[in-house]
Amino acid sequence: SAAPANKLVQTTCPYCGVGCGVDVLQRGGMTGTLSELKGSTEHPANFGRLCIKGTHLLETLDGNKRLLQPVVFGQPASWDDAIGVIAAKMAAIIEQHGPDAVAIYGSGQLLTEDYYVANKLMKGFIGTANIDTNSRLCMSSAVVAHKRAFGEDIVPCNYEDLEHTDLLILTGSNAAWTHPVLYQRIERAKLRNPDMKVVVVDPRKTDSTAIADLHIALKPGTDAVLFCGLLNFLANNNALDEAFIAASTHGFAETLAAAFEWPMARVAEVCDVAEAELVTLFNWFATLPRAITFFSMGINQSTSGVDKGNAIINCHLATGKIGKEGSGPFSITGQPNAMGGREVGGLSNMLAAHMDIDNPAHHATVKQFWNAPNLITKPGLRAVDMFQAAADGKVKCIWIMATNPVASMPNRALVEAALKQCELVIVSDTAAQTDTLNYAHIALPATGWSEKNGTVTNSERRISRQRGLVAPMGEAKHDWEILSLVGQALGFEDAFNYAHPAEIFAEHCALTAANNNGSRALDLGPLADLSVAQYDNLRPQQWPLNETHRIGTERLFADGSFYTPNRKANFVAITPRLATQQTSAEYPFVLNTGRIRDQWHTMTRTGNAPRLLKHIDRPWLSVHPLDAQALAVKDGDLLKAEAACSGEVEVILPVKIDDKQRRGEVFAPFHWSATWGSHAKVGALLNGANDALSGQPELKHGAIRLSPV
């Protein structure tokens, strides 16, 4: 028979939360090859643009680096054997120690369908909420801030708003490197409208400061002080939207009373910036009609990340700069599907479909919908606590999916101790070699980008298809498939009898609509009965999708109505707190960590593409010239870094002298790890302290000491 025709297929980039559409030429059908990758001109997230990571996606698909067969206790095994061993061991652990002795640590790289099945299995059938993901490290603080203010985890803005604003505040974000396509969109907006003001609030000078009219290099960790000061200023300068506050919000008086603690001089002193810079920013916010605060990891990855988020949201509520074109607080997620995971309850404190564990009506809805024998009644362990519980011997079995926590979690010494202590460590991954796989009793080959088939949701609530373009390599299986096989082997045949991701997506959409009646924004009712063909052809769209919004919703809260019981948004009174890992005579340097432009997470994919190593091919530690002088080091010299928590883990980094950060502060990228033959195990230097409300660890403020090697 004739070979399948070449076909241009649209899919989605698997890296950052921008969620760019990608067109790929599929030659010779699912068993053929891929070429001519380009940005999809039709996709509203990127309109044809891609950053360098997206552009070189095809170069990352190196079969030699893939895990291609299940491995059980060091021996290659069949899938039947691997699933059989997992089910038998899991059942024995549950029998002896209860369901909370089992945990899953997943990933914002999973597709929504994978996430859905993992949550259903754990929360409805095994009966534990011990399922958390690396999304905890990404945006869990923003989730809680949204829920406190809006009653639901909702990002009100969309990317187009970035082109229609008068003031864009980038805070805790080096978007030029971490969300390049959005940053380019901001650059073009500013070119078209030179009156648009861009302010970067960041302790470091980064590539994102290139377009800034003003860069406020505040002292690390003082963001909430700045936004409390802004609220105080707005009240004192007649810049409040009194009508909006009265009609659409709750709790303003207490919030303002707390903000009155922050007059300009005190803010300048605590943030360690010039008063004149604050006056400029505050005046712009007060007088320009539209403003967006674009916030990311620098806000979220903090022991007070939730309060920082609410301090930002308070300023938008106080001025009515929300729910309007070009205005709003805009949380930008790091990962491609951090938001899709949230939609199906992908964190240990969530149920599913934005329903709450402690809400009896929600509980009843999910229990009935899933016909769940063991629906959870209490939250489970959050990322850092999950590894602590494993180290303490309480969690006996951990299944790690699509993430590499030994390299990416804070407190590497704890994570390693935890995995050594577990009776059963299962790791599903695409890569054959990672720091985490060294601890796996059972390694399962999972499908990766170009093989996976499902949906993701980007930072503007837009659901896009990631399409299967080629057959899985080796014996790799989809994560939802592996989870379903384990579910069936545990005796839950009917509930995990999926044959295609379209069935899972339809079930998820139906659950969002169950007993909803507009009480929750997350509503995908019209997508609940898509056929496989319709699912295959699904075009990108923004939720909610319901009777009122049949083609999706660009912007939420336009009617001044929120998702709290009284439909009013909540102000949250903020008392700013500083980072908990403070410097001392013994550990005198503040450590900041982050991403570089051309690498992704622990480099299990981007590290395969030689062209992505051209920009920066090795780790480093940025050190201020005066600190370098005091340490008697020059460029390229090696420094040993130690923290109170680093224990036996040796961390050594080459010095890069620059004045992009203040004296006493250093910066290191987190991508490199032992797999790369590197001693840049930066996570070992952060102690895992996290926000009490969100559980998100502090990854931007460690306390370390440095000594020449």
Ligand code: SF4
């Ligand atoms: Fe991929 Fe993000 Fe780059 Fe877009 S901006 S191509 S989603 S990494």
